[in-house]
Amino acid sequence: MNATQEQLKLKLEQALVAAFGDEYIGVDPILEPAKNPKFGDFQANVALSLSKKLGMQPRAIATAIVEKLDVSEICESPEIAGPGFINLKIKTSYLEQQLKAINSDPRLGVPKTQNPQKEIVDFSSPNIAKEMHVGHLRSTIIGDCIARILEFRGHEVLRLNHVGDWGTQFGMLITHLVDTYPDIMLMETSQGNYLQGDINIGDLVEFYKEAKKKFDNDEDFQKRSRDAVVSLQSGETFTNAAWKRLCEVSRKEFQVIYDLLDIKLAERGESFYNPYLANVVEDLEKIGLVEENQGAKCVFLEGFINREGDPLPLIVQKSDGGYNYATTDLASVRYRIQKDQAKRIIYVTDVGQANHFNQFFKAAEKANWIPEDVELIHVTFGLVLGEDGKKFKTRSGDTVRLKDLLDEAIFRAKKDIETRLEKDDREESENFIKNVAEVVGLSAVKYADLSHNRTKDYVFSYDQMLALKGNTAPYMLYAYVRTQGISREGNIDFENLGENAKILLTENAEFTLAKHLLQLDEIISEVEQELLPHRLCDYLYNLSDKFNKFYENCPVLKSAEPTKISRLILCHLTARTLKLGLDLLGIKVLERM
Structure with a gap:
């Protein structure tokens, strides 16, 4: 629907110029998705914003725009509502054409970027000789998801693990x-x-x-x-x-x-940059950014103060002649720009390091080491909390080992599967149970993290993340399994439904599902720019919910042709969208649970 909205926006801009003259070239028609379906699919609010300038009532402005507006290939006749809103409803035939187009597209209508570039995602970054703990979970999972989405969009992505492999x-x-x-x-x-x-x-x-x-x-x-x-x-x-x-x-x-x-x-650990550290300090000294403070070489930047209100130094060389992580970070950003030729460098760490990143970004900018076409981004995330609302710890108060956390999720998923199999009087092989437990357990942990806005803390709860209902990985996986169940029950090969098979939308649940399927390109584009994976999670959760309602209200295998084939295509499109979306989150699907 991203492309559809762009087409409608262009047509509204052209109608605005045709109605009121060239001075309105480039004026934003303020086209947004309608908040209420009864007002159609999109709403343009530009008439209200131009009332004072044109000296006309908003409804009169809207009427003049609509008279020059040709959207007949995409929409029903535009309607003017309230004080001057222009409501647009997508034609059923257009929706059916769009669905047919994405059905024949391996990328489901998500184009590759027109501006591919080299991007670096710096994530995970544990310390040598120390175990990975729950604090590394978020950086590892969020960083991987961001890298997957950027790769899917066609960027050249370098995934870097800046391990702590050097020091006293x-x-x-x-x-x-x-x-x-x-x-x-x-x-x-x-x-x-x-x-x-x-x-x-x-x-x-x-x-x-x-x-x-x-x-x-x-x-x-x-x-x-x-x-x-x-x-x-x-x-x-x-x-x-x-x-x-x-x-x-x-x-x-x-x-x-x-x-x-x-x-x-x-x-590419800290030690990699050791040969470049002396040059960092030397170059900073040459441009006059270094000041000596208590024997240490420091960079002082406006706006950075300590708790006492004194200027906060960025130490680039300690009094004993050694270097620290600020020097390493400055060396790494220079290397990534000059040698790796990166145009966007994304650092995924906890919000507690925000001040450090702001400070060394500012130092690199002040040294003129960051070209105008290069972007440095600190992707922050909050804490993982226990169900008591405090920092997630073991009962003894120790930091939770990441391996223990993942093993526990798999163990609980396995117990849940065995309980359900016993309840349903169903037998499965040990390999089946082991595989399903591992996929469900690990997916539950990943999704629980990614489904929350990364900038906020979230409560870690095995019970919630493994639930079959709600915004969880098991709910998503089950929706996918349901689509595959339709294939097995009807002995249907989704890949061979016929190139000329028509999609026919008649029921409300079909329209709702269809429109949501067509929003995937818009969501992925948003996540690519804003680096907020929970937006994709929300989309997939709503897709699963809309599919389940479609499944409950629209018989598939029992329908007569051509309705049956049309609904099978909707099932297949849902399955493919879920599989692609979950893969971008780093989650595997299951054919059976």
Whole structure:
């Protein structure tokens, strides 16, 4: 319907100029979808806004516009309502033509962008040697969804995982590694250096806790850890090989989560930008943006103050000569613009980091490192809360491990499936139950997150997200399964309903479903620009709801021809739209539940 609205808008603009002259070229006809179906499908409100300028009553202006308006191919005769609203109702024949067009289109009427560009989505970004927790859930799921939608629209998307793989914590980890495995040796080969020996770190998080405990209580360990940091930063071979080994262990753990959630990412951690950090500081100094403050090199920007009301520094080099994450972020944005040639860079992190991103964006702009045709966007999200309304934690007060959360969702989905199978006296294979439980459980977690406005906190509830009713993944999956059930029951091949099969709309439920199906292009375009995945979730939920009402009120298999074939096409279009929409959310469909 996006294209339809654009056509109507153009015709209204032409009618406005024909009625009142060239000075009205470019005036917005204020065309919007009608809020009440009884007023048609669209409403133009321009007559009210021009009353004072033209010195005429709005109804008279609307009448003059309608006299010059030709929308006969798309709409019924325009009607003027109230003080001067122009109401437009789409013709049934036009709706049927549009449905037939998207039915033959593999993209369901969603065009590729006319302006494809290189876009970077920076998301997930866990820290090496630390486990992914519930806080990484939102960044990972939201970032993946945004990347999928941009890719579908035809942009070249680079999905980057800016992992925390550098810093002083590696000194204590490397020292603990050497203490725990004193027999390890450095092996130097043409393919690179690696550690040889019986190393079985196992739980890297426990390994980290052990190292931290020693660091806090053992002065000798502290000194050796600091020496290890110096060795690492200087590129010493053994220390570097130990660092790589620790990163590999973490990377394998992260990949378990990414494989489970079907997430594709290219890792480019903080360490990647180390060679570029000195140049960042040097270039900032050359243009006079750097000030020294308590031995540290800082950039001070207007509008950034601390709690005491004093100017808030963006530290680019610490007093000991080391760099921090602000320097790394500035180096990364330069690299992404200059080397990756990105035109839009999207960072997906929690809202708590908003001030940091605003500050380093501003610093990069002040340094003239951001060309006019490049856009930096911080996609923020709120907290995940427990059902008590507080930050989501385990009963013992610890942060919830992401793997535990996903396993629990799958376990609960499996119990629910087994209960329903027993109730229905139905038997299924263990593989069937396992697959359905995994799809439903993971989909429920993803959808529960994406269906909420990302800018707000949301309450995490297994019971709510796994419910078969309401705005949930299971409700959506069940609507898709219902369409496939029609195919199986009637032994219908949806892919071969006939190229010349007609779509005939007669019942209100058919019209409602048809109009909603034609809005997919508009919704995806909105999400592409506004980066708010919950808009797509709302669309799919309403589609499922409208399809269920259609299914209840319009017999499909029991209808006579040509009604039967028409309704089968509507079922198939619904199934394809649900499947595409859910795939853009990172959710797989099921043929049976």
